[in-house]
Amino acid sequence: MTRILVIGETGQLARALAEAPPVPGRELAFLGRGALDLADIEAIGPAVSAVRPDAVINAAAYTAVDRAEEETALAERINGAAVGRLAEVCAAAGAPLVHVSTDYVFDGSLDRPWREDDPVAPVNAYGASKLAGERAALAAGARVAVLRTAWVYAPWGANFLATMLRLAERERLTVVDDQHGCPTSALDLAAACLAAAAALLAEDDATAAGIWHYSGAGETSWAGFAEAIFAGALARGMIGRAPEVVRIPTADYPTPARRPANSRLDCSRFAARFGLAPRPWQEALAEVLDRRARA
Ligand SMILES: NC(=O)C1=CN([C@@H]2O[C@H](COP(=O)(O)OP(=O)(O)OC[C@H]3O[C@@H](n4cnc5c(N)ncnc54)[C@H](OP(=O)(O)O)[C@@H]3O)[C@@H](O)[C@H]2O)C=CC1
């Protein structure tokens, strides 16, 4: 039996991993915050060793982008130092690690989708903390795959889709139209993480290690995503009427953290290596809305 330990239990990705179709010979174990608080760096070794995992997927992180501007030290600890420790523990145990990172390691200045080896330059504290985590993970000597993804949403949890449905009663909503990216279903991301873990576990395969980009296919803006969410929710009877989405520039939506204008990720390397091409984001959105409508 191959045991994959997931760090995290209640987050979007952790829950999607728990719902992944079972595979014979593979079991998933979960360590939620109650069993392992990543801010407690010394607790990581004993907690992980007790599970005796064959591989580890880190699905936990400090993800409050705006709050990270204030709680920078805590974000750095959870997204940076704890990830480095986790990778050390994995190295000592001979267990490969799949770690999840973000488009926010980039400054958004390129006018094409970002490739894995493009220069990083985070524009906010969350992005900087996640970059620290990538570097610490890759330096620890474990076999590590870092999956950078973007704009993650799920049928559950805190995400842009949930926020839009919560605000759906409003007459009109102003949503930024000059940040471009591609939404990623946590269900698809879970499959990508499991594929990367399986490849790392395959003994003769060192080519799965390194940095990879994985998001939905296609692109939109947050305003475009919002409109698609409302159209899909309306079609499924989840809302009675759709609010008007007023497209605004980022300058008209001030937030504590700056966000990159271009978050699009070039996922062609991942698709070629792991045989898992992302599907158009609209298809994934339909699945997530269907599941939410049923829940
Ligand atoms: N959400 C997004 O849009 C994107 C996310 N990512 C990355 O994807 C990964 C998964 O994100 P996602 O599932 O969306 O995240 P969520 O915000 O849904 O969940 C984060 C999880 O991390 C846990 N966590 C936070 N702090 C700690 C801590 N100190 N100790 C232990 N666990 C902790 C939370 O636990 P609790 O529930 O107890 O708070 C929660 O289970 C992360 O690495 C994130 O950086 C990358 C790009 C986009």
Ligand SMILES: Cc1cn([C@H]2C[C@H](O)[C@@H](COP(=O)(O)OP(=O)(O)O[C@H]3O[C@@H](C)C(=O)[C@@H](O)[C@H]3O)O2)c(=O)[nH]c1=O
């Ligand atoms: C709620 C709302 C948001 N917005 C804007 C703010 C922001 O620019 C954008 C998205 O809002 P969010 O709060 O979901 O953004 P944010 O939390 O920054 O989302 C990010 O989370 C982290 C964890 C990541 O790694 C990124 O990939 C990305 O998904 O939409 C509006 O314009 N109008 C609105 O009514």
Ligand SMILES: [Mg+2]
């Ligand atoms: Mg957010």
